[in-house]
Amino acid sequence: MASGHVHSRLPTKRPTRARGPGADATAFTPIVGRDGELGLLREQLADPSVRLLTMTGPAGVGKTRLALALAEDLHGPYERLDLAGHDRAGTVLDALAAAAVPGRLVIVDQGEHFTEALAAGLPRLLADRPETRVLLVSREPLHLYGERVLRVPPLARVASLELFRQRAVAVRPDFSLNGGVRAEAARLCELLDDLPLAIEFAAARLKLFRPAELLDRLRDGQDVLYGGPTLSHHASMRAAIGWSHDRLTGPEQAAISALALRDGVFSPADDPELAPEIIETLVDKNLLVPMPSVDGEPRFRMLNVVRAFTRALDAPPVTPSRPRPPAPSLTPREQEVAMLVAQGLTNRQIAGRLGIAEWTAVNHVRNVMRKLNCTSRVNVASWVLRDGAVAAAD
Numbered sequence: 001m002a003s004g005h006v007h008s009r010l011p012t013k014r015p016t017r018a019r020g021p022g023a024d025a026t027a028f029t030p031i032v033g034r035d036g037e038l039g040l041l042r043e044q045l046a047d048p049s050v051r052l053l054t055m056t057g058p059a060g061v062g063k064t065r066l067a068l069a070l071a072e073d074l075h076g077p078y079e080r081l082d083l084a085g086h087d088r089a090g091t092v093l094d095a096l097a098a099a100a101v102p103g104r105l106v107i108v109d110q111g112e113h114f115t116e117a118l119a120a121g122l123p124r125l126l127a128d129r130p131e132t133r134v135l136l137v138s139r140e141p142l143h144l145y146g147e148r149v150l151r152v153p154p155l156a157r158v159a160s161l162e163l164f165r166q167r168a169v170a171v172r173p174d175f176s177l178n179g180g181v182r183a184e185a186a187r188l189c190e191l192l193d194d195l196p197l198a199i200e201f202a203a204a205r206l207k208l209f210r211p212a213e214l215l216d217r218l219r220d221g222q223d224v225l226y227g228g229p230t231l232s233h234h235a236s237m238r239a240a241i242g243w244s245h246d247r248l249t250g251p252e253q254a255a256i257s258a259l260a261l262r263d264g265v266f267s268p269a270d271d272p273e274l275a276p277e278i279i280e281t282l283v284d285k286n287l288l289v290p291m292p293s294v295d296g297e298p299r300f301r302m303l304n305v306v307r308a309f310t311r312a313l314d315a316p317p318v319t320p321s322r323p324r325p326p327a328p329s330l331t332p333r334e335q336e337v338a339m340l341v342a343q344g345l346t347n348r349q350i351a352g353r354l355g356i357a358e359w360t361a362v363n364h365v366r367n368v369m370r371k372l373n374c375t376s377r378v379n380v381a382s383w384v385l386r387d388g389a390v391a392a393a394d
């Protein structure tokens with residue numbers, strides 16, 4: 001590391017991810033791919049008139065990782081502020097002011113939690129401190145005048161495969177992409193939208209399954225990616241998508257439900273019934289990702305993870321073959337457990353939250369799934385959203 005390199009990789013407030021892949025892994029695993037994005041970011045920062053550069057992209061696409069790689073690359077001092085450790089808008093602006101040391105790049109991570117506070121406070125801060133530059137990492141841009149926005153796309157397929165290989169070797173030292181495994185891994189990466197976080201979750205599952213089995217389970221829509229003992233500290237993709245989905249307006253949710261019913265790429269021009277401003281919002285919030293245009297025609301696609309989440313949310317919560325048991329069959333404790341499952345918590349996290357043993361939580365979750373006739377945790381989430389609130393209100 002260059003001398004005089006001041007940084008605060010440790011979150012300034014309380015740590016948000018103590019263990020598991022993520023920020024910690026950054027310290028000792030190499031960055032895979034991203035040469036193009038790093039080049040673009042460097043180019044933007046070489047322009048002194050750029051004071052606020054925002055990197056946006058879906059959860060798990062690798063924004064934080066890329067921001068840290070860029071910061072290392074610049075060989076200059078930087079400050080890092082992780083907003084996930086804050087719970088009030090007021091403290092965010094104070095922390096930002098404290099981090100804005102002249103001449104130092106300030107990386108503000110997880111900005112999506114405080115878009116309004118940042119949009120209100122940043123212009124003032126940047127005006128008052130002409131030597132401060134901010135690299136904002138967020139699932140959505142602020143739409144400020146002068147803000148440069150760089151959309152972080154999913155990994156290129158070769159990079160996805162290499163990331164999968166590296167993480168697979170970590171849990172199975174004999175793993176290699178030889179023979180048919182390469183094609184299976186490539187298909188997995190495709191189903192996982194080439195999102196690094198999803199790829200890491202999947203590779204961790206190679207402890208239990210062969211790639212072909214993992215692929216089958218994923219095709220069946222099974223919940224192979226979420227939770228698990230080694231990943232219990234990592235916010236799940238589903239929780240992140242649920243968070244974005246919750247913040248959409250009714251018409252936006254309706255549009256995403258309609259789009260989730262079909263596969264593949266679409267052009268807004270083909271869909272006169274979808275309001276352009278709604279599509280714009282969905283792209284803005286990275287629930288739809290732009291695709292290379294054909295003949296200048298803008299095209300978008302919905303990430304598979306978003307589609308699966310939306311379909312599960314909209315699907316009837318039980319299989320039609322068996323009648324749904326009445327909601328009151330859940331004990332109050334099981335209702336509580338179902339709520340926590342719906343929030344994306346793992347068994348271990350549920351145990352921690354309720355102050356019970358992990359095996360007790362496992363039993364509760366199993367009972368909840370049996371009683372609700374659910375085959376996955378996503379089904380439980382969909383039950384909670386549709387019927388759980390009603391049951392609780394009764």
Ligand SMILES: Nc1ncnc2c1ncn2[C@@H]1O[C@H](COP(=O)(O)OP(=O)(O)O)[C@@H](O)[C@H]1O
Nearest residue numbers: 021022031032059060061062063064065196197
């Ligand atoms: N280019 C990359 N090379 C290696 N690991 C990556 C890369 N991009 C992301 N990861 C890993 O994938 C996970 C998700 O990335 P992260 O940067 O946290 O996503 P985001 O900030 O967009 O939610 C992290 O564990 C991260 O270390």
Ligand SMILES: [Mg+2]
Nearest residue numbers: 063064065110
């Ligand atoms: Mg991040």
